[in-house]
Amino acid sequence: MIYKDKKIVWIFLLPTVVLVSLFLYLPFLASISNSLYNIPNLAGTNKVFIGINNYKEMLTDPVIMTSVKNTFVMMIYTVVFEVGIAIVLALLVDSVGKMQKFYRTVYFFPVVISATAIGLMFILFYDYNIGLFNQVLAKFGAEPKLWLDEKKALGMLSLPVIWQYIGFYFVIVLTGIAAIPEDIYESAYLEGVTGFQKVRYITLPLIKGVIRTCLILVITGTLKVFDLPWTIAPRGMPNQTTYLLGTYQYKTVYEAARVGYGSTIAVFIVVVGVVISVIVNKLIKQEDM
Amino acid sequence: MKKFSKVLAAGLTGVMVLSSLAGCGAKPSETGTSTPAPAADTKQEAEKPAQPVTLRTVSMFGGTDPMKDVYEATIQEFMKANTNITVEDESATADEQWKSKVLIDFAAGNEPDVIFFFTDVNAQALVEQNKVVSVEEIKAVYPDYAPNITEAAMESAKYAGDGKNYAVPVRGYYEGIFCNKALFDQYGLELPTTWENLEKAVTTFKANNITPFAAALGHVPHYFIEHFILAEGGVADHSNKDVAAVKDSWVKGLELFKKFADMGAFPIDTATSKHELQQEAFNAGKAAMFLDGSWAIGGMTDQENTVIVPIPGTGNGKKDPSEIIAGFSSGYYITRKAWDDPAKRDAAVKFVQALTTTDVIRQFVVAAGGGAPAADVGEITGLSKLAASGSKVAGEATAVDGAIDGWLSKQAWDFLLSKVPVIAVGKEDAAAVVDKVIEMEKNK
Numbered sequence: 001m002i003y004k005d006k007k008i009v010w011i012f013l014l015p016t017v018v019l020v021s022l023f024l025y026l027p028f029l030a031s032i033s034n035s036l037y038n039i040p041n042l043a044g045t046n047k048v049f050i051g052i053n054n055y056k057e058m059l060t061d062p063v064i065m066t067s068v069k070n071t072f073v074m075m076i077y078t079v080v081f082e083v084g085i086a087i088v089l090a091l092l093v094d095s096v097g098k099m100q101k102f103y104r105t106v107y108f109f110p111v112v113i114s115a116t117a118i119g120l121m122f123i124l125f126y127d128y129n130i131g132l133f134n135q136v137l138a139k140f141g142a143e144p145k146l147w148l149d150e151k152k153a154l155g156m157l158s159l160p161v162i163w164q165y166i167g168f169y170f171v172i173v174l175t176g177i178a179a180i181p182e183d184i185y186e187s188a189y190l191e192g193v194t195g196f197q198k199v200r201y202i203t204l205p206l207i208k209g210v211i212r213t214c215l216i217l218v219i220t221g222t223l224k225v226f227d228l229p230w231t232i233a234p235r236g237m238p239n240q241t242t243y244l245l246g247t248y249q250y251k252t253v254y255e256a257a258r259v260g261y262g263s264t265i266a267v268f269i270v271v272v273g274v275v276i277s278v279i280v281n282k283l284i285k286q287e288d289m
Numbered sequence: 290m291k292k293f294s295k296v297l298a299a300g301l302t303g304v305m306v307l308s309s310l311a312g313c314g315a316k317p318s319e320t321g322t323s324t325p326a327p328a329a330d331t332k333q334e335a336e337k338p339a340q341p342v343t344l345r346t347v348s349m350f351g352g353t354d355p356m357k358d359v360y361e362a363t364i365q366e367f368m369k370a371n372t373n374i375t376v377e378d379e380s381a382t383a384d385e386q387w388k389s390k391v392l393i394d395f396a397a398g399n400e401p402d403v404i405f406f407f408t409d410v411n412a413q414a415l416v417e418q419n420k421v422v423s424v425e426e427i428k429a430v431y432p433d434y435a436p437n438i439t440e441a442a443m444e445s446a447k448y449a450g451d452g453k454n455y456a457v458p459v460r461g462y463y464e465g466i467f468c469n470k471a472l473f474d475q476y477g478l479e480l481p482t483t484w485e486n487l488e489k490a491v492t493t494f495k496a497n498n499i500t501p502f503a504a505a506l507g508h509v510p511h512y513f514i515e516h517f518i519l520a521e522g523g524v525a526d527h528s529n530k531d532v533a534a535v536k537d538s539w540v541k542g543l544e545l546f547k548k549f550a551d552m553g554a555f556p557i558d559t560a561t562s563k564h565e566l567q568q569e570a571f572n573a574g575k576a577a578m579f580l581d582g583s584w585a586i587g588g589m590t591d592q593e594n595t596v597i598v599p600i601p602g603t604g605n606g607k608k609d610p611s612e613i614i615a616g617f618s619s620g621y622y623i624t625r626k627a628w629d630d631p632a633k634r635d636a637a638v639k640f641v642q643a644l645t646t647t648d649v650i651r652q653f654v655v656a657a658g659g660g661a662p663a664a665d666v667g668e669i670t671g672l673s674k675l676a677a678s679g680s681k682v683a684g685e686a687t688a689v690d691g692a693i694d695g696w697l698s699k700q701a702w703d704f705l706l707s708k709v710p711v712i713a714v715g716k717e718d719a720a721a722v723v724d725k726v727i728e729m730e731k732n733k
Contacts, residue, residue, distance in 0.1 A: 040698070041392070042389065042392045042414070043395070043414045044396065045414070045418065126561075127562070128562065129556075129569075146557055146558055146561075234508070235507065235706070235707060237507040237508070237710075238560030238561045238710060239710050239714060239716065254389040255386070255389060256700055256704070257389075257699040257703070
């Protein structure tokens with residue numbers, strides 16, 4: 001401990017405590033309170049206390065069930081593809097001696113682009129009449145496809161989300177790989193370990209901690225996904241089938257002006273997030289990763 | 290040294306906390322509620338050099354709005370004539386998200402000084418929270434405020450909640466079916482002036498791989514909701530705010546979504562496409578009809594071969610063929626925040642006056658493609674063929690009614706919007722949706 005007098009530590013922590021309390025915990029407590037009211041406008045006027053009626057409504061709301069299901073499906077997609085592809089790319093780039101910086105930049109680039117811009121770009125990819133995908137199909141003489149129909153829409157919404165953040169996890173994994181001491185590989189080389197064996201028995205076991213961090217980040221991150229799906233398919237397009245918890249909560253508050261019910265969904269999202277984080281942490285620890 | 294470290298740490302912490310919260314406070318001049326004297330109250334004040342003032346303004350004249358150019362040019366001229374006033378314009382395309390953003394800004398105390406906004410139920414929160422100033426109150430201090438606006442326009446732009454004028458209207462709007470006349474001629478079809486013509490056009494275009502209606506039902510089904518109910522019940526039922534009393538017209542009107550979808554009237558991607566992309570498909574000749582308001586005229590590429598016709602009645606005799614959706618539903622508000630600010634009141638009044646001169650209103654009406662001007666602008670010349678056809682439709686209407694979202698509660702309207710694509714694919718029953726709307730209206 002650098003400071004024997006702990007008062008000074010508290011003084012340094014104070015700004016963060018104040019800001020987090022003001023902008024995170026206080027609004028969360030306000031959301032819990034608001035979830036017990038019927039609030040018919042964004043100004044918060046004319047609110048009526050209705051107890052747990054919003055929670056009762058949520059239990060019978062079919063769109064909530066769709067949102068929960070979609071959020072979990074997207075979570076699986078992101079875990080498998082976002083982290084999976086990031087690991088593969090990191091392993092490949094690590095084995096390339098030259099141009100690592102170039103690949104890092106190329107793969108990381110989508111992370112810094114605004115989600116709205118990416119969303120608009122994918123709208124133009126998916127559009128039935130003028131979309132890039134259907135133009136490519138037309139070049140090969142194929143019939144145009146409806147890329148955002150009820151069956152494909154969630155997958156199509158997951159695609160840009162995965163594409164945007166692969167680079168983020170790629171950089172994390174690559175940094176993890178770079179931290180492995182070179183002498184371990186040299187010893188393995190002397191033992192006659194080949195390329196794939198090197199990855200299977202040395203690299204992957206030594207970056208388990210990094211992969212665990214990536215998994216927790218990607219799972220909790222999916223619970224908050226909002227911007228890209230909302231830009232490409234607002235209001236659960238098509239036919240309310242692609243709502244995620246975040247997009248449904250936003251729509252309920254800001255478009256339907258049902259602030260009380262929207263707060264109920266917000267509380268639900270926090271509860272689901274905490275429960276999932278705890279479960280994921282325990283599962284990963286059990287496997288001794 | 291230890292003591293010095295503690296003092297330094299405490300000082301730095303204090304600075305960080307205070308600086309991070311500094312933005313939360315409002316300037317004294319912005320929160321003052323004292324009523325300032327009118328600009329020319331004293332000679333001494335009149336002789337003072339004009340203090341720099343910055344006005345924040347928000348309007349729906351953004352994106353591809355045809356009035357955007359006139360609006361922006363007027364602002365530039367205003368700033369040239371009033372060098373001490375800087376106008377910061379935050380205009381954007383009006384959609385549900387934009388409306389919500391405006392209301393949130395007002396609720397959070399981040400409202401602009403002047404805003405061009407709706408005068409209907411959307412303005413409820415602004416009026417109820419005393420966030421905007423009535424025209425009556427402004428005229429008490431500035432008798433020359435909006436003198437050129439006709440009584441009829443002011444009457445039409447009153448806020449229904451208390452019957453007072455808060456906004457100064459500029460021009461009225463009208464809605465109708467935009468038809469690609471070249472395509473109608475190519476297939477030997479009559480314009481959809483009767484229900485039979487409309488259905489024949491839908492089946493013929495569908496059979497020839499042309500989308501009958503360019504429509505994004507998952508994005509902007511607003512105009513279809515209004516027009517199908519109007520086609521079924523006429524202005525009499527459409528204007529009846531007791532939905533239960535006209536339930537039959539509502540149900541039959543909304544059932545037309547399924548009927549038309551089954552006929553192939555809508556594009557294959559209607560549930561996921563965007564309204565703007567559908568307008569482009571109409572412009573590209575891939576669709577024969579497009580339902581929208583007079584504000585869409587500027588975005589039409591072919592001003593020669595596009596015509597506007599009113600939606601016909603379904604044939605039950607309730608709708609006169611000329612009846613349309615039209616009215617004054619928006620205008621310029623001065624916010625209470627600007628009015629109570631001695632530095633801004635005069636500038637805000639001047640700004641609204643500059644935006645509502647008879648000449649500017651005439652320019653707005655020409656850019657909007659006709660519609661009723663809020664002032665006596667004389668004969669309007671310079672309209673395109675498309676705009677002239679729209680203006681004719683508006684002029685010949687025997688009865689008009691404003692849009693349904695002008696009075697339906699936001700909760701019920703949002704529910705209705707979300708159900709349209711679901712009704713169209715037959716997943717939900719129109720009668721059940723209308724029952725829920727009635728229930729929501731009762732509980733509002």
